[in-house]
Amino acid sequence: xxxxxxKGGTPLHGEVVIGGxxxxxxGIIAGALLTDEDVIIENLxxxxxxxxxxxxxxxIGAVVxxxxxxxxxxxxxxxxxVSIDDxxxxxxxxxYYFIGALLGKHHMADVxxxxxxxxxxxxxxxxxxxFRALGAKVEIRNGCVQAAASEGLHSSHxxxxxxxxxxxxxxxxxxxxxxxxxxxxxxxxEPHIVDVANFLNSxxxxxxxxxxxxxxxxxxxxxxxxxxxxxPDQIEAGTFMCAAAATRGDILIKNVxxxxxxxxxxxxxxxxxxxxxYDEAVRVVGAPVQHPTDVKTLPYPGFPTxxxxxxxVTLALADGTSVVTESIFENRFKYVDELARMGSNIKVExxxxxxxxxxxxxxxxVNALDLRAGAxxxxxxxxxxxxxxxxxxxxxxxxxxxxxxxxxxxxxxIELVDSEREAQKxxxxxx
Ligand code: EPZ
Numbered sequence: 274x275x276x277x278x279x280k281g282g283t284p285l286h287g288e289v290v291i292g293g294x295x296x297x298x299x300g301i302i303a304g305a306l307l308t309d310e311d312v313i314i315e316n317l318x319x320x321x322x323x324x325x326x327x328x329x330x331x332x333i334g335a336v337v338x339x340x341x342x343x344x345x346x347x348x349x350x351x352x353x354x355v356s357i358d359d360x361x362x363x364x365x366x367x368x369y370y371f372i373g374a375l376l377g378k379h380h381m382a383d384v385x386x387x388x389x390x391x392x393x394x395x396x397x398x399x400x401x402x403x404f405r406a407l408g409a410k411v412e413i414r415n416g417c418v419q420a421a422a423s424e425g426l427h428s429s430h431x432x433x434x435x436x437x438x439x440x441x442x443x444x445x446x447x448x449x450x451x452x453x454x455x456x457x458x459x460x461x462x463e464p465h466i467v468d469v470a471n472f473l474n475s476x477x478x479x480x481x482x483x484x485x486x487x488x489x490x491x492x493x494x495x496x497x498x499x500x501x502x503x504x505p506d507q508i509e510a511g512t513f514m515c516a517a518a519a520t521r522g523d524i525l526i527k528n529v530x531x532x533x534x535x536x537x538x539x540x541x542x543x544x545x546x547x548x549x550x551y552d553e554a555v556r557v558v559g560a561p562v563q564h565p566t567d568v569k570t571l572p573y574p575g576f577p578t579x580x581x582x583x584x585x586v587t588l589a590l591a592d593g594t595s596v597v598t599e600s601i602f603e604n605r606f607k608y609v610d611e612l613a614r615m616g617s618n619i620k621v622e623x624x625x626x627x628x629x630x631x632x633x634x635x636x637x638x639v640n641a642l643d644l645r646a647g648a649x650x651x652x653x654x655x656x657x658x659x660x661x662x663x664x665x666x667x668x669x670x671x672x673x674x675x676x677x678x679x680x681x682x683x684x685x686x687i688e689l690v691d692s693e694r695e696a697q698k699x700x701x702x703x704x
Pocket of ligand 1: 400
């Protein structure tokens with residue numbers, strides 16, 4: 274089983290280039306189903322979840338050409354089925370975007386209930402509420418979501434009971450070809466919501482208000498092809514920002530939109546770190562001694578839940594006590610038990626963790642229990658004294674492209690190994 278092995282204690286220094294936003298690209302890939310013309314998507318992250326989605330498009334008859342690792346050309350005119358199902362698609366969360374897109378274009382969809390990181394119950398009731406409001410019949414049968422709108426879809430005024438990234442994107446995908454004016458209230462405002470809306474508008478959709486609390490969509494008869502570049506990944510960027518702070522390093526993080534990182538920058542500044550902002554880059558210089566601070570995860574523009582584990586690791590090395598409240602998911606502190614093996618001092622009560630900072634972590638063998646927890650444990654291992662191995666890195670590879678190579682370029686002594694013999698060779702090599 275592949276794992277990362279690393280020797281910590283070296284501050285990370287240098288430059289890293291951020292890839293395309295996974296959580297925007299996933300919605301955009303599904304959105305390519307909404308036109309019969311060619312769609313070229315650029316700046317795709319070359320990560321497992323993206324590749325699973327592209328493979329699924331091929332299975333239903335779309336033509337997918339990988340122009341290069343980060344560019345795909347999709348032609349969905351030949352789609353012959355609205356039923357997607359395979360073992361890989363069942364493992365990822367974003368499979369649900371195929372429901373909205375197939376319903377929007379073909380008025381039918383049969384897609385497995387989504388998988389994804391085990392960070393909470395993660396229902397899709399708000400997605401289904403939106404589809405039904407647009408006129409679709411939706412049933413859950415044999416673990417699949419079966420949706421159909423024999424008379425087509427119509428406009429609606431939808432109020433989301435929960436601010437949901439997935440439901441916001443999914444209802445947009447279904448509504449862009451629905452006759453009339455659809456209004457969706459209490460929507461998510463993340464950068465990736467805006468990116469998917471911009472992508473759809475580049476195909477001729479009429480979407481206004483993405484990034485605000487209310488999205489207004491005027492249905493159009495058809496969408497045309499487009500060439501679209503995905504925005505930089507806010508969470509990959511934030512992960513490297515925390516890596517700089519936690520290892521007391523100095524990293525220039527390139528190809529970012531600093532505005533998307535404001536809540537992360539604010540917290541790192543509160544802790545005493547230095548953050549320089551440029552047009553398309555940020556530079557984080559980790560302070561030798563960092564202050565504690567409190568964090569509450571919130572929908573954008575609040576502090577992102579996907580940055581909670583990485584920030585918590587950074588706080589666990591601060592000089593004092595911090596309180597972290599996870600208000601989005603009900604089970605996103607599982608990594609705390611793994612971090613305890615490295616000497617952290619964190620107590621979790623419900624959706625609140627109390628972090629008593631320690632001077633240093635000691636290397637240990639830990640498990641990546643989900644995507645962002647895995648990334649956080651790698652940061653902890655790079656900050657720790659001694660050797661750390663992080664197992665089950667398939668979770669990390671779902672959302673981080675060449676994570677270990679980018680870290681090696683920053684001076685990290687980290688390798689991807691897939692046997693105890695290779696791990697032993699690493700230990701002998703670093704002495
Ligand atoms: C997306 O998940 C992201 N995944 C998650 O990133 C991210 O953590 C999350 O948004 C919040 O930003 C993808 O984009 C593929 P939600 P999603 O719907 O859409 C509840 C990562 O690390 N809810 O915004 O599943 C839900 O239970 C992943 O890249 C309902 O109750 O998140 C949660 O408590 C992890 N009913 C809250 O809303 C619904 O129908 C926010 O969920 C939908 C959601």
